[in-house]
Amino acid sequence: MEGRETVMSDPAIEADGLSKSFGEVVALDGLSFRVPAGSVLGLLGPNGSGKTTTVSILSTALRQDGGRATVLGLDVAADPARVRRVIGFAGQFAAVDPNLTGRENLTLIGRLSRVGRRQARARADELLDGFGLSAAAGRLVRTYSGGMRRRLDVAAALLHRPPVLFLDEPTTGLDPESRFALWDSVRDLARSGTTVLLTTQYLEEADALADQVVIIASGRVADTGTPAELKARFGTVVFYLGFGTPADAETASLVLAAEGYRPERAGTGLKVRSDSGSGAVTAVLRALAGRVPDPVSVSVREPTLDDVFLTLTTQGGKAA
Amino acid sequence: MSTITLAPAQSLVARQPVTGRVAAAFSDTIDVAGRNLRTLLRTPQALIFATIQPIIFVLLFRYAFGGAIRVPGVDYVDYLMPGVFAQTVAFGAIGTAVGLSADLRSGILVRFRTLPMARIAVLGGRTLADLARNLLVVAVMVGVGFAAGFRSANGAAGLLAALALGVAFGYAVSWGFAALGLRVSDPEAAQAAAVPVVFLLVFTSAAFVPSTAMPGWLQAFGTHQPVNALVTAERALILGGPAAHDVLISLAWSGGMLVVFALLAARGYARMGR
Numbered sequence: 001m002e003g004r005e006t007v008m009s010d011p012a013i014e015a016d017g018l019s020k021s022f023g024e025v026v027a028l029d030g031l032s033f034r035v036p037a038g039s040v041l042g043l044l045g046p047n048g049s050g051k052t053t054t055v056s057i058l059s060t061a062l063r064q065d066g067g068r069a070t071v072l073g074l075d076v077a078a079d080p081a082r083v084r085r086v087i088g089f090a091g092q093f094a095a096v097d098p099n100l101t102g103r104e105n106l107t108l109i110g111r112l113s114r115v116g117r118r119q120a121r122a123r124a125d126e127l128l129d130g131f132g133l134s135a136a137a138g139r140l141v142r143t144y145s146g147g148m149r150r151r152l153d154v155a156a157a158l159l160h161r162p163p164v165l166f167l168d169e170p171t172t173g174l175d176p177e178s179r180f181a182l183w184d185s186v187r188d189l190a191r192s193g194t195t196v197l198l199t200t201q202y203l204e205e206a207d208a209l210a211d212q213v214v215i216i217a218s219g220r221v222a223d224t225g226t227p228a229e230l231k232a233r234f235g236t237v238v239f240y241l242g243f244g245t246p247a248d249a250e251t252a253s254l255v256l257a258a259e260g261y262r263p264e265r266a267g268t269g270l271k272v273r274s275d276s277g278s279g280a281v282t283a284v285l286r287a288l289a290g291r292v293p294d295p296v297s298v299s300v301r302e303p304t305l306d307d308v309f310l311t312l313t314t315q316g317g318k319a320a
Numbered sequence: 321m322s323t324i325t326l327a328p329a330q331s332l333v334a335r336q337p338v339t340g341r342v343a344a345a346f347s348d349t350i351d352v353a354g355r356n357l358r359t360l361l362r363t364p365q366a367l368i369f370a371t372i373q374p375i376i377f378v379l380l381f382r383y384a385f386g387g388a389i390r391v392p393g394v395d396y397v398d399y400l401m402p403g404v405f406a407q408t409v410a411f412g413a414i415g416t417a418v419g420l421s422a423d424l425r426s427g428i429l430v431r432f433r434t435l436p437m438a439r440i441a442v443l444g445g446r447t448l449a450d451l452a453r454n455l456l457v458v459a460v461m462v463g464v465g466f467a468a469g470f471r472s473a474n475g476a477a478g479l480l481a482a483l484a485l486g487v488a489f490g491y492a493v494s495w496g497f498a499a500l501g502l503r504v505s506d507p508e509a510a511q512a513a514a515v516p517v518v519f520l521l522v523f524t525s526a527a528f529v530p531s532t533a534m535p536g537w538l539q540a541f542g543t544h545q546p547v548n549a550l551v552t553a554e555r556a557l558i559l560g561g562p563a564a565h566d567v568l569i570s571l572a573w574s575g576g577m578l579v580v581f582a583l584l585a586a587r588g589y590a591r592m593g594r
Binding site for chain 1: 358427430435436594
């Protein structure tokens, strides 16, 4: 890469040329990034891109084959014991014991995190309250919903007030309500100065939480930027217009291009990206009104990682 | 002298002084064992199934086959029960493999790896809890044995010594199954891998019938393996007579297995992160 960005403060997390293979499968292939202290980094990538491997290495659960990683200046491979004192980790699957109660789970993790018996109990109650689990604190976790387990799992990662927190796909499989509640918790943590590295498959989630986003593909950094920069590049919504004939679609495409959009036509369908939210649909339809027969179908969705990667890999080139 | 105070845990966990490491490792082990025992008590099915199998064996061999088995100089039930005690601890040890592979699958082991806890506590706590479970099941089996007419000719001391020997054996084997459980992230697969091994050792030993009735090649194997050494020693302790030699052989097996298996398990745990 050309020219290093100037770093104001020491990074809380730094990965430098990390590589890791599992047999023949290359999971990480020279991954480098840094997370400034007190910021939230979103590690965005599809399944199999190396997100979990990265987080596992940084949280000392896994050892890299090559490269170096530090957390608060501590080398994760050379000094894992000290790294463990400053990190919290919540993996991809809620790693809580179904046969313990919520409170028992937290006090156990607290004891094993060496915060002392009395403090572990106090902290457990504080976190149960903070994550809306007070009412269920005395129930066995096997009776919890998926969302509750997940919140408990994240709470467990916070027990010893770690200054650096790793969250691996914290909202995968959660209902929207639990998802937003968890987002709020992450924001609160960031406000209190915790450095957070979270992985996600959702652009929207990275947008909502991260100060900086690193997109990884095949174990390498594919792109990086602030959510605003990425949004400008990939749009925040994608909508599809279906027309009766390819000719109508082509006309609509020309009309929209003249209005400053960048539509992509495929057969009778038109795909339009916008970074001004789903409200742009109205503007687009208004531009078309009277000039083209009304579209027979309209659908709107957020850009998926597939869209992002298509854009990243076809940069400039038109998909036929 | 703990450096952990009641002040708000501002950020970092206090650094453990070297002198406190052993105490901390012990405390972590107890915490993990406590968690495993709680889990055990809250899934009583597992405990019940662990008890049912040896009970069925007592009933089968005491009442169904027992009439046809003749062991000179001793009531068959008194011959049988030491074998059942050995069978109980040997099969009981399989629980270690099942429990650890369940923890591996659930992701709890990964979480444990990222905590500032003593690493030995994961395995130490698991095997300790399984030792407690084995004690419980063995106690039940003693009750069942008494109900079926079993008496220890050598008195309570002989019986307790025999049971202690058995539980020590179970503890050593637990470490072997811990090594297995760490390599199989599927509890059913771990169980399927462990059962045939235990089955083979228990049924080629003299646990239920004297080895003298076996063909020579089988006898050669059956009498030179750890379950048979345990059965022989337990029987000597319970029935009376010179026991020191047999006890030493069984202890040597258990001690040797403990060292080898603990090293294998510790290495398996360390390799999880490779």
